[in-house]
Every structure is written in structure tokens, then in C-alpha cells.
Amino acid sequence: MSTTTSSTHDLAHLIDDLAPQFTALSDTIWDNPELRWEETASAEHHIELARSEGFRITPAIGGVPTAFSAEAGSGVPIIAILGEYDALAGLSQESGNPERTPDPTNTSGNGQGCGHHLLGAGSLLAATAVKRHLEENGLPGTVRYYGCPAEEAAAGKTFMVKAGAFDDVDASICWHPGDSTLVQRDHSLAYMQSYVRFTGVASHAGASPELGRSALDALELMNVGVNFLREHMHSDCRIHYAILDGGGRSANVVQPYAEAYYVVRAPNVREMRALFARVRKIAEGAALMTETAVEIEIDGGSSNLLGNTVLEVSMQDTLLELGPVPFDEEDLATARKFLTDKPIDMFGTTIEEGDSPLHDGVITFDAGAPRRVLTGSTDVGDVSWVTPTVQCTTACVTRGTPAHSWQLVAQGKLPAAHRGMIHAGKIMAGTAMNLLTDPALLKLAKEEFVERTTKQPYDSPLPEDLIAPPLR
Numbered sequence: 001m002s003t004t005t006s007s008t009h010d011l012a013h014l015i016d017d018l019a020p021q022f023t024a025l026s027d028t029i030w031d032n033p034e035l036r037w038e039e040t041a042s043a044e045h046h047i048e049l050a051r052s053e054g055f056r057i058t059p060a061i062g063g064v065p066t067a068f069s070a071e072a073g074s075g076v077p078i079i080a081i082l083g084e085y086d087a088l089a090g091l092s093q094e095s096g097n098p099e100r101t102p103d104p105t106n107t108s109g110n111g112q113g114c115g116h117h118l119l120g121a122g123s124l125l126a127a128t129a130v131k132r133h134l135e136e137n138g139l140p141g142t143v144r145y146y147g148c149p150a151e152e153a154a155a156g157k158t159f160m161v162k163a164g165a166f167d168d169v170d171a172s173i174c175w176h177p178g179d180s181t182l183v184q185r186d187h188s189l190a191y192m193q194s195y196v197r198f199t200g201v202a203s204h205a206g207a208s209p210e211l212g213r214s215a216l217d218a219l220e221l222m223n224v225g226v227n228f229l230r231e232h233m234h235s236d237c238r239i240h241y242a243i244l245d246g247g248g249r250s251a252n253v254v255q256p257y258a259e260a261y262y263v264v265r266a267p268n269v270r271e272m273r274a275l276f277a278r279v280r281k282i283a284e285g286a287a288l289m290t291e292t293a294v295e296i297e298i299d300g301g302s303s304n305l306l307g308n309t310v311l312e313v314s315m316q317d318t319l320l321e322l323g324p325v326p327f328d329e330e331d332l333a334t335a336r337k338f339l340t341d342k343p344i345d346m347f348g349t350t351i352e353e354g355d356s357p358l359h360d361g362v363i364t365f366d367a368g369a370p371r372r373v374l375t376g377s378t379d380v381g382d383v384s385w386v387t388p389t390v391q392c393t394t395a396c397v398t399r400g401t402p403a404h405s406w407q408l409v410a411q412g413k414l415p416a417a418h419r420g421m422i423h424a425g426k427i428m429a430g431t432a433m434n435l436l437t438d439p440a441l442l443k444l445a446k447e448e449f450v451e452r453t454t455k456q457p458y459d460s461p462l463p464e465d466l467i468a469p470p471l472r
Contacts, residue, residue: 007133007430007433007434007437008318008321008322008426008430008433009321010133011129011130011133011426011429011430011433012322012426012429012430014129014132014133015125015126015129015422015425015426015429016422018125018128018129018132019125019418019422019425021049022049022121022122022124022125022128022421022422022425023121023418023421023422025045025046025049025120025121025124026117026118026120026121026122026412026413026417026418026421027117027413028045029042029045029085029112029116029117029120029121030095030112030117030412030413031105032108033087033088033091033092033106033108033110033111033112033117034085034086034087034108034110035086035087035088035089035110035152036086036149036150036151036152036153036154036156037065037066037149037150037154037156037468037469037471038066038471039066039085039086039149039150040065040066040471042066042085042086042117042120043066043067043068043085043147043149046068046070046083046085046120046121046124046147047059047068047070047147049124050070050124050127050128050145051070053072053128053131054072054131055070055071055072055127055128055131055145056070056071056072057069057070058070058071061146061160061163061165062159062160062161062162062163062164062165062468063159063163063467063468064149064150064156064159064160064163064468065468065470065471066147066149066150066156066471067146067147067148067149067156067160067165068146068147069144069145069146069147069165070124070127070144070145070147071142071143071144071145072127072131072134072135072142072143072144073131073134073135073139073140073141073142073143074140074141074142075140075141075142076140076141076142076170077141077142077170077171077435077436077442078141078142078144078168078169078170079130079141079142079143079144079169079170079171079172079173079432079435079436080144080145080146080166080169080171080172080173080383080387081123081124081126081127081130081143081144081145081146081172081173081174081428081432082123082145082146082148082157082172082173082174082380082383083119083120083121083122083123083124083145083146083147083148084116084119084120084148084149084151085116085117085119085120085147085149086116086149086150086151086152086156087110087111087112087113087116087117087152088110088111088112088113088114088152088404089109089110090109090110090111091109091110091111091112091113091404091405091406091409092106092108092109092110092111092406092409093111093406093407093409093410094410095410095412095413095414096334096410096411096413096414097410098337098338098407098410100406111406111409112408112409112412113403113404113405113406113408113409114151114152114176114177114403114404114408115176115177115178115396115397115403115408115412115417116151116152117412118177118396118412118417118418118420118421118424119174119175119176119177120147121421122175122421122422122424122425122428123145123173123174123175123425123428124145125421125422125425126173126424126425126426126428126429126432127143127144127145127429127432129425129429130143130429130432130433130436131143133429133433134436139436139437141436141437143432143436144169146160146165146166148160148379150300150468151378151379153193153263153299153300154193154299154300155191155300155301155302155379155382155461156379156468157302157379157380157382157383158300158301158302158303158379158382158460158461158462159300159462159466159467159468161382161383161385161386161460162460162462166383166386166387167386169386169387170387170388170435170442170446171311171387171388171389171390171435171442171445171446172383172384172387172388172389172390173315173389173390173391173428173431173432174380174383174389174390174391174428175391175392175393175394175424175427175428176391176392176393177393177394177396177397177417177420177421177424178393178394178395178396178397178403179359179395179396179397179398179399179400179401180359180363180393180395180399181319181324181325181359181361181362181363181392181393181394181395181420181423182319182362182363182364182365182392182393183312183315183316183319183365183390183391183392184312184390184391184392184393185307185312185365185371185372186305186307186371186372186373186374187267187304187305187307187371187372187373187374188304188305188374188376188377188378188381189236189237189238189265189266189267189272189304189374189375189376189377190265190266190267190268190269190271190272190301190302190303190304190377190381190461191238191263191264191265191266191272191301191302191377191461192263192264192272192273192276192298192300192301192461193261193262193263193264193298193299193300193301194261194262194276194296194297194298194299195244195259195260195261195295195296195297195299196219196222196259196260196261196262196283196294196295196296197257197258197259197294197295197296197297198215198216198218198219198222198257198258198259198286198287198290198292198293198294199215199256199257199292199293199294199295200212200213200214200215200217200218200254200255200256200257200258200290200291200292200293201213201254201256201292202253202254202255202256203253203254204252204253204254205251205252205253205254206252209254211254212254212256213254213256213290213291213292214247214254214255214290214292215247215255215256215257215258215290215292216246216247216255216258217255217290217292218258218286218287218289218290218292218294219243219246219258219259219260219286221285221286221289221290222260222282222283222286223241223260225282225285225286226239226241226262226279226282229278229279229282233275233278234266234267234271236266236267236373236375237264237265237266237267237271237275238263238264238265238375239262239263239264239265239275239279240262240263241260241261241262241263242260242261243258243259243260244259244260244261245257245258245259246258261299262279264276264279265375265377267304267373268303268304269303269304269459269460269461270459272301272461273461280296283296298462298463298466300462300466301461301462302377302378302379302381302382302461303381303382303384303385303458303459303460303461304377304381305374305378305380305381305384305389306381306384306385306389306449306452306453307371307384308384308388308389308390308445308448308449309367309448310388310441310444310445310448311388311389311390311431311435311445312365312367312390313367314390314431314434314435314441314445315390315392315427315431316364316365318427318430318431318434319362319392319427320362320364321430322423322426322427322430323362324359324360324361324362324395325358325359325360325394325395325396325416325419325420325423326419326423327358327360327395327416327419328415330415331358331414331415331416331419332356332357332358334414334415334416335357335358335397335398335399335411335416336357336398338357338397338398338401338407338410338411339357339398339399339400340400355399356399357398357399358395358398358399358416359395359399360395382458382460382461385453385458386458387449388445388446388448388449390431392424392427392428393424394420394421394423394424394427395416395420396411396412396416396417396419396420396421397411397412397416397417397420398411
């Protein structure tokens with residue numbers, strides 16, 4: 001057996017021993033879902049467990065209140081493992097229930113609709129296993145867990161990168177819960193999000209409408225203009241919005257205020273900025289048409305992912321050593337309750353009758369093949385532009401479960417989700433140890449990174465003066 005294989009399996013046994021306290025952590029975060037920039041309890045639970053394991057804690061890293069780092073070991077290389085813990089609004093759901101039923105014990109209405117309760121706990125599990133392995137074998141090197149807030153529509157890591165939190169990191173590792181098991185080789189979209197606020201003049205809509213200037217009219221005209229823009233932008237681009245304030249509930253008052261939240265995505269930062277500028281012009285045009293004022297406040301953004309083939313191949317080797325997530329018959333029986341008619345898995349494959357409801361294999365890739373275009377976004381993208389970065393996905397939920405859904409929330413505390421999280425911990429820990437003990441591997445990963453970033457250096461999507469918001 002090779003040293004690498006031996007290390008991977010030693011770490012796997014160690015992770016199985018450590019797993020109960022980390023699955024408990026993930027359940028605790030699930031029970032108290034906190035939205036972006038508000039993850040005070042979630043961060044503190046991670047800090048408490050990391051501190052109990054002997055990590056050195058740095059709070060509010062990069063000036064972000066609900067971010068932190070937990071470090072162990074000494075010297076180089078420094079390998080980062082990234083975690084998240086923020087939730088989504090409006091997705092409260094009773095655990096294990098395949099019918100739409102909000103959790104009666106959840107007072108916030110939020111839900112872990114993207115599995116970040118698993119993501120943070122699984123990454124800290126991997127970091128803890130690496131820490132213990134380094135100590136038990138007297139090995140040099142540093143492992144650093146990053147608690148990263150506000151991945152959902154704010155991009156906490158982008159603020160952390162901007163503040164230099166990753167400047168000394170040699171390589172970083174991450175994962176995401178999903179419905180399949182694979183090493184990610186995606187090209188994600190860069191994005192920018194902003195508040196768009198129109199201010200008009202209130203007036204009696206029946207008696208003196210000529211005196212009013214409707215902010216709601218301006219917002220509606222902006223939305224119409226953006227909808228026409230969709231025909232004239234690249235098919236890989238995306239624009240989304242939510243109306244936050246329609247100006248009140250009285251139809252006989254000309255609405256003096258209206259507000260929306262816009263997200264603009266494009267294949268890279270340069271194209272995203274260009275598309276965002278067009279959306280800004282539409283907002284300004286809507287204000288001109290209605291004689292209202294418009295304010296656009298940028299709230300955050302992220303870069304597209306920069307892949308690293310050297311690290312992806314190394315992680316795939318580790319994944320193949322470990323094999324698929326070891327689901328049992330009870331997991332499969334429970335998962336069948338969440339299957340929909342003609343379900344489609346994340347790669348667009350129809351799941352036929354008789355197929356396993358949980359992905360029971362490993363999806364591999366050809367290193368020479370084009371990367372898959374992911375029309376979503378992640379702030380891991382910004383980390384990938386400042387240090388070589390690699391990610392995996394493991395099956396944690398029924399095939400065909402949509403992300404950002406109550407169905408995913410319902411499965412987040414089930415044993416299958418725990419098994420997927422533990423498996424991800426093993427993949428990440430094995431990959432981290434390969435980087436810590438194989439200088440040649442890390443050298444090749446850095447050479448690929450330098451070659452790519454020399455051609456196109458990192459360009460932060462955030463305005464120079466934008467900082468993370470304080471705790472509310």
C-alpha cells in the first residue's frame with residue numbers, strides 16, 4: 001500500500017471516530033438557521049468545537065464580524081479548508097417530512113436550503129482530522145479552517161479576500177452538499193448584487209395625481225427595461241430581482257418610495273461589470289421617465305471560479321480510493337419518499353424506475369475535457385484567484401432534489417446527509433494531507449495557478465470602499 005493510500009485510510013478511520021460531534025454540530029446549525037451576516041450563533045458553535053479540539057482561533061478575520069479562522073500546526077505549507085453556515089429565508093421545513101410542512105419549532109422562517117450546515121461542519125471535521133494526523137505523526141505544516149459567512153447573495157469570502165485573509169495560504173479545499181459524488185470542474189458565473197431605491201413624491205392619487213411622482217412606476221419601468229435587455233445579453237448571463245418595498249399598501253397614494261434587490265451574473269468579472277452598467281442605465285432611465293431619484297447601493301459580488309487541474313486530479317485520486325458514499329437500505333427507503341415524477345439529477349439525467357434514489361457511484365472526469373458551465377455563482381471563486389483551490393460534491397440528498405428548496409431542508413438532518421458530509425470530510429482530509437506531504441504536488445498546483453493568473457490577474461468585483469456590514 002502506498003503512503004498516500006495509507007494516509008487516506010488512516011484519516012478515514014479517524015474521521016469515523018470524530019464524526020458524532022460534527023454531525024451534532026451540523027444538526028445544531030440546522031436547528032437555528034441564520035441569514036447572511038447574522039450567523040453569530042452558528043459561528044460561535046463552530047468556534048467552540050474548534051477551540052475544544054485545540055485550534056488557535058482568530059475572530060472577525062478580514063474585518064468580517066461573523067468570520068473566523070481556526071489554525072493548528074506550524075510552518076509551511078499552509079492548507080486552508082473552507083466552511084460556510086448561512087441559511088436562506090422562507091425555507092423552514094419539518095425534518096424528514098416529504099410534504100411541505102414548515103417546522104413548527106422554527107420561529108425565524110429560515111431554512112438550510114443549500115446545506116451549509118453540513119458544509120461548515122464537514123469542513124471543520126476534515127480540518128480536525130488533519131490536525132490530529134499531523135500531531136500524531138510529528139509532521140510539519142499548518143491546517144487552517146475558515147468559517148465563512150454570507151455565501152448566499154453577499155459573498156463573504158470576497159470581502160475576506162479583499163482584506164488579505166488568504167494571502168499566506170498555499171492551497172485551499174472546499175466541498176458542497178449535492179445529489180451526486182464528484183470532484184467539481186465547473187466554471188461559475190461572476191456576479192454583482194445591489195439595492196436599487198427610487199424616491200418620488202407622495203400625493204393623493206385621485207384628487208391630485210399630477211403632483212405625485214411614483215417611485216413604484218419607476219421600479220416597474222426598470223423591471224420592464226431589464227426584461228427587454230434579456231434578449232440582448234449573452235445566453236450564459238443571468239439577471240434576477242426581488243421587490244423589497246412597493247411603496248405601501250394604499251393604492252390611492254402615489255408611492256413615494258420603492259426598492260428592489262438586483263443580482264447580475266456573467267461569465268467573468270469584466271463582462272459582469274459591463275452588464276451591470278447596462279442595468280444601471282436602465283434604472284437611471286426609469287428615474288428620468290418618472291421624474292424620480294434613484295440610488296444604487298452595491299451590496300457585494302464574487303468572481304468566477306478559476307480551476308486547478310493538478311488539484312482536481314489529486315482529489316479525484318483520493319475520491320476513487322474511498323469510493324462512493326456508503327448508504328444503507330434505510331437511507332434508500334427514506335430517499336424514495338422524496339423522489340418526484342420523472343426526476344432529473346443535477347447532470348440532467350432522467351432517473352428511471354429501479355435506479356437508486358441516492359447516487360451510489362462516483363462521477364469521474366477527463367482532465368482534457370472542457371469544464372462544465374455552472375450558471376450559478378460562489379464566492380469560492382474569489383479564493384480560487386488568490387490561491388490554488390479545489391472542491392468536491394458528495395451525495396447528501398435524493399437525486400433530483402433542487403437546491404434552495406424546502407425539499408433539501410427536509411433531508412438536511414437525515415442519516416444520508418450525515419453520511420455524505422462525513423464522506424466529504426474524508427475526501428478533503430486526504431487531499432489536504434497529500435498537499436502537506438508531497439511538495440512536488442503543491443509545486444505543480446502553484447505553477448498552474450501562476451500560469452493562469454499571470455495571463456489574467458485577479459480583479460476584485462467589489463468597489464474599493466465597500467466593506468462588510470457590521471452586526472445588526
